[in-house]
Amino acid sequence: MTDFNYDKSLHLKKLLPKDAIDKIDNWIGKYPADRKRPPIIAALTIAQEHNGNYLTEDLMQAVAEYLDVPHIAVYEVATFYSMFHLNEVGEFVISVCNNISCSMRGANKVIEHLQNRLNIKVGETTGDGLFTIKTVECMAACGGAPMLEVNKVYYENLTEEKIDQIISDVTMLRSKKSKSTEVKK
């Protein structure tokens, strides 16, 4: 029997910590009360941050219920924007643009090189859980084509050497970071 007294906000509250819920509420407050769909992107972003950088069906459903919008509306947003990941991803998500400008400037070669270098295919994650390669639509950096993004940082005018450099930089950065956290412990 369906429980009609079920509080629709509970589901998300179980899945996310209080400060995340507060952040989502803050976003909801920015829009008129009868406009329920605008906060979807913000809510999904926050939910993703707290779930190891990816979204699950359960989480998307909880967000939909929390915002009181149809499930499909949340799912549409989550599948449209490339910053939402619907599967588990590596620590560094390399998003390569393969829209028209980047394609004309050699995006395919960038992708090929990345695949060879990391030994994975687009959409896959390296065995050590470090890298995921993803192709994305235009990121509005056509002036620096071909380009890619690693976790919110843009890298433009790519060459094979530059890509190798980015990968080793990122790897170094990570080992430094993990060391510093170790020190803190």
Add this chain to the structure above:
Amino acid sequence: MGKVHIEINGQKLEAEVGSMIIEVADNADIYIPRFCYHKKLSVAANCRMCMVDVASLPKAVPACATPVAEGMVINTKSDRAIEAQKSVMEFLLINHPLDCPVCDQGGECELQDLSVGYGEDVSRFTEGKRVVKDKNLGPLIATDMTRCIHCTRCVRFGQEIIGIREMGATGRGEHVEIGTFIESTLESEISANIIDLCPVGALTAKPSRFKARAWELQQTTSIAPHDCLGSNVYVHHRRGEIIRVVPRENEDINEVWLSDRDRFSYQALTEGERLLKPRIKNNGKWQETDWQTALNLVVKEMKRIIGGTEGKEFGALLGNNVTTEESYLTQKLIRGAGCNNIDFRMRRRDFSGDGRGSVRSGFNFPLAELDNMDATLLVAADLRHEQPLSAIRVRRSTGFGSAMAINPFDGEYNFRLDEELQPKPEMLAQEYAAVLVAADAKRPDILSAEAKEWLSGIKAEEVHHRIASNLIESENACIVVGVYVQEHPQAEVINWISESLANVTGAKWGYMTQGGNSAGNKIAGAVPSQSAAGGKAIKGKNAKQMIKDGLKGYLLVNCEPDVESVWSKEALTNLEKAECVIALTSYVDGRVSEYADVMLPIAGCYETSGTYINVEGKWQSFTAAVKAPDEARPGWKVLRVLGNLLDLKGFEYESSKQVIDELREVFDAVSDRRNARKVPPALGKVSDKDVTRESLGLYMVDPMVRRAKALQQTPKASTHPISISRVKTS
């Protein structure tokens, strides 16, 4: 709204300011190709097929999204327009598979038609076509998503018409797919309309899939039998077999839509276990026989029981969707034979209103006006599950107006409710009366002193005042009383309150009725209190008495009281106990073969000619689309012959038209006589055992729907939409 003057293809036209080019062209019968535009849906302008050439603009524009302006000169066939349309067509065909020979839509496909007109013979694209995984949308709708051209008509239908968005466009760019959130069956009761909306073969009807080609089908107009709206349909059939049922446009009733129940119930006729020959039970064993033997036995038994008990121990029960002709003949037959026990209201508990109210039952205003109501009060009306297409009208009105509900159950609404009261079912009349008290407080000089006296013990609270003022202050207001009320032990009190509340507030009111032809049954005189067209009758037993008291003999016309009645248990016991049960039925399965003694095969709906009268009082006649199988005969013919065999006068009909004309003549002579309802006796207490706790269910309402295979597999089939156990506790 002002007018502007435009010119399309040299034809001078006058158009409303703000209308789109495509609307004006459609009204003037000028064809513009389109995929995503649909007159009942919002403008999406995403297929770009409707490109037209506007003289003052530098390039072709979409006709569906370009408002007309004074002096606009439009050409739909100029080189520029055709070039734009052809280019769009080329884009649409890039990914569309060339599988027309194996596609169910082939022959009635908008894309196929237009590609003949605008497509090139050879594609310039050599790249591989994209492939999209099919979605499982449940037992009614088959999908072939690779064929989808992303017109989003199905998505907009969900969002705008149903009001519950189940489908959406996921992904981006070339990866866009139409689907649901995770794989899920569509839950809406009118979901299958997306089959008609889909311009390609992406969404097709599962039950009729691969059964026939569009060009092999013959089309017969008919009326859907499962709810009191009387939706207009086309029956498509081939070589005497019904292939499918599709909506027939009628703006006053079903617009362009059809409920899933009306669309797929035909499966009972084509795939149900049909009764093919008359049968007689001999020492507990069924024996097939010929019509002559079976009818002679029926006449013998009727004479024996009616003659032996002065007609007191025999009775006729009718289904809610027998044709008016059948119910008219049944009452003529029964009464002619000397028996006055006849009724079709097997779910009614309160018969105190018999002989009062209007001759016909139902609405006192056109259904289409539901669209324009500023305020609608629903009284125990579960429109979505009872008259699904009326719910979308109320939904439309909530765009500007408000809807309010007094429901003893937790209804599922596809529109916003501004006020919602949820009394316990046994307190429904009290709660409703409080609204009348509130209305009376505001307009005290309308109700009679007697009525005021009746209301004196009831207090109105703030919410009742809000509802009453809303009804009074709104220019267009109405009260819609649901089927649930007709099952309520205080139905007549509630009807009186509705009538009074309508008088005081100036709102219109109407009540929904069970099945497809309750109004017709009542007009035909298939009730114990009145004969045809409200004529006088010797009072006989009503359905409750016939079922609960038990009779020696029953005549069942297209009904199964053991399922349909609110006293289904008693019905089964007494039918089993009866000496003779004569069942006119189309099916052999079910318990009817256990309790019946004679089974006469009658034609199902779409196999007989007849007339249904809808809740507004519209008489809609139809002809048979196909012949009934084997020995089955239309019900009216069977009843006519029975009349002859009983030596009754006036049974010389040669067609069903003569039957309905005879009734029509009497009805027109009396017109719609109304006897105002009297102030009812003081409100008694209702035991909570006396109310319906579980309704019959969307797909349980009549013998035909119960045997429609695909509908029985939907999630809605296994749930009781009205179930008191679901009442909110807080």
